[in-house]
Amino acid sequence: MNATVQAAALTQPVDIDTMRHSISRLINPDRQPPTDDTLAILHSLLRGHLQLLIPEVEHAALERDAEDVPRYVALACTDQARTTLRTQFRPGTRGALVHARRLARRLAALCEHYEALTGVVMCLACDQPLHDDEETLPYDHVSPSGPAVRVGRIHARCTQTYRRH
Structure with missing residues (x-):
């Protein structure tokens, strides 16, 4: 380059x-x-x-x-x-x-x-950046096959979003 x-x-x-x-x-x-x-x-x-x-x-x-x-x-x-x-x-x-x-x-x-x-923090549901002025919720997804956990935050608007991990 x-x-x-x-x-x-x-x-x-x-x-x-x-x-x-x-x-x-x-x-x-x-x-x-x-x-x-x-x-x-x-x-x-x-x-x-x-x-x-x-x-x-x-x-x-x-x-x-x-x-x-x-x-x-x-x-x-x-x-x-x-x-x-x-x-x-x-x-x-x-x-x-x-x-x-x-x-x-x-x-x-x-x-x-x-x-x-x-320091960019992404919504775990929609992969969009989380901004300080947005309402967010804690999110933790436990894998059904084992101890894998994905912990973070999501937009409040993404609460009904289903995403495969």
Whole structure:
């Protein structure tokens, strides 16, 4: 990535919602795999999202204290994302799909790190940011198959929203 693109990335707001939508098009178990044309578009889109988000996460991480564990974890994640971007995938639709899903998982992890490092708090029901002036409610979702718990907050308007985790 050149210096102009990096500088632009650091000054533009990050659209996590759009990135998460792109991710869901590839790793949502309820969706059919995309067609070849759509897969090529999604693959390029995910690469672009990663190229924009990597410097943002690095910038946010480097503002943290040198001994801060989330800083190191986020920086390790950016390194993994760069490695995945450089990795060549096997020819054919299957190889492209596997690589695109890998990109999507890396992007999902970077979205989480970005939110954690920048203090952005997202509604667990609709994936939209929670703002101080909005009414919110506590939310905890216990997994029926085990101890996994997703604790956070949701918009008051999202109380009837059902979401698979």
